[in-house]
Amino acid sequence: MTIHVSRCYFAYRRREPILQDLTLDLPSGCLVLLGPNGAGKSTLLGLLASGLIPSAGSVTLGDLDTRRRGDLRPYRQQVGWLPQQVAPVPGLRVREQAAYAGWLKGLSRREAWDRSLDAIKQVGLHELAERSAAQLSGGQLRRLGIAQTMVHSARVVLMDEPTAGLDPTQRRVFRGLLEDLKNQASFVVSTHQTDDLEDSYDSVILLDRGNVLFQGPTVSFLDLAPHQVASGRRAEAAYAGLVKGEA
Numbered sequence: 001m002t003i004h005v006s007r008c009y010f011a012y013r014r015r016e017p018i019l020q021d022l023t024l025d026l027p028s029g030c031l032v033l034l035g036p037n038g039a040g041k042s043t044l045l046g047l048l049a050s051g052l053i054p055s056a057g058s059v060t061l062g063d064l065d066t067r068r069r070g071d072l073r074p075y076r077q078q079v080g081w082l083p084q085q086v087a088p089v090p091g092l093r094v095r096e097q098a099a100y101a102g103w104l105k106g107l108s109r110r111e112a113w114d115r116s117l118d119a120i121k122q123v124g125l126h127e128l129a130e131r132s133a134a135q136l137s138g139g140q141l142r143r144l145g146i147a148q149t150m151v152h153s154a155r156v157v158l159m160d161e162p163t164a165g166l167d168p169t170q171r172r173v174f175r176g177l178l179e180d181l182k183n184q185a186s187f188v189v190s191t192h193q194t195d196d197l198e199d200s201y202d203s204v205i206l207l208d209r210g211n212v213l214f215q216g217p218t219v220s221f222l223d224l225a226p227h228q229v230a231s232g233r234r235a236e237a238a239y240a241g242l243v244k245g246e247a
């Protein structure tokens with residue numbers, strides 16, 4: 001089961017609409033959300049996370065609809081959110097912060113604490129369980145953010161530019177993590193990095209000025225690149241062709 005976006009409109013207060021009549025069925029698996037600066041990726045993720053509510057249309061997961069107040073809590077239990085900056089909670093250690101996130105999502109204190117160990121193990125942070133979360137590096141904090149979504153067994157995890165600012169080693173760690181967690185949840189990842197598309201993602205959505213320029217399997221996206229383009233450059237070429245309308 002994944003998220004359906006149906007005929008959505010969204011505008012920030014008294015501004016031009018960012019998304020108009022947007023309809024998307026997010027497939028399960030790993031999906032990458034691409035698009036130039038200002039395309040509307042974070043806005044779409046905000047709607048999927050239920051932090052933003054469409055002024056018309058709907059965002060649904062099964063029979064849960066983010067426009068119904070009573071549905072928000074169960075919706076958010078199933079949809080995890082990893083913002084660009086994961087903030088350490090002052091005074092909490094790594095495992096405590098993971099457990100705290102689970103408790104905020106409605107788990108009992110006991111259940112959240114029990115599950116937190118597995119979650120930090122899954123992201124390779126168990127050896128740092130007792131360290132203050134404030135002492136983690138940027139890459140480790142993002143892994144903690146993923147662990148927070150694992151504690152409450154989110155079915156869909158949304159990530160906004162999770163590898164921005166990470167060094168190549170940390171980016172590789174992140175890619176490995178995504179690979180390991182793929183069978184536990186679906187992932188929607190917004191990024192500007194196209195070099196690892198083929199290995200990491202099953203499908204692609206390309207947004208530009210709120211419009212979907214492409215939605216489909218990664219292989220079909222790469223096929224849009226001119227034939228002479230070498231394999232490592234195909235995603236970049238397909239992207240450039242679509243954004244300029246040349247593909």
Ligand SMILES: Nc1ncnc2c1ncn2[C@@H]1O[C@H](COP(=O)(O)OP(=O)(O)OP(=O)(O)O)[C@@H](O)[C@H]1O
Pocket residue numbers: 012013015018035036037038039040041042043044
């Ligand atoms: N809080 C806000 N208030 C008003 N306008 C906003 C707000 N957040 C974003 N916007 C506007 O909405 C449009 C889409 O922004 P959004 O952040 O969703 O794009 P993006 O694709 O995530 O961009 P980037 O790749 O630069 O992060 C932009 O024109 C932006 O200026």
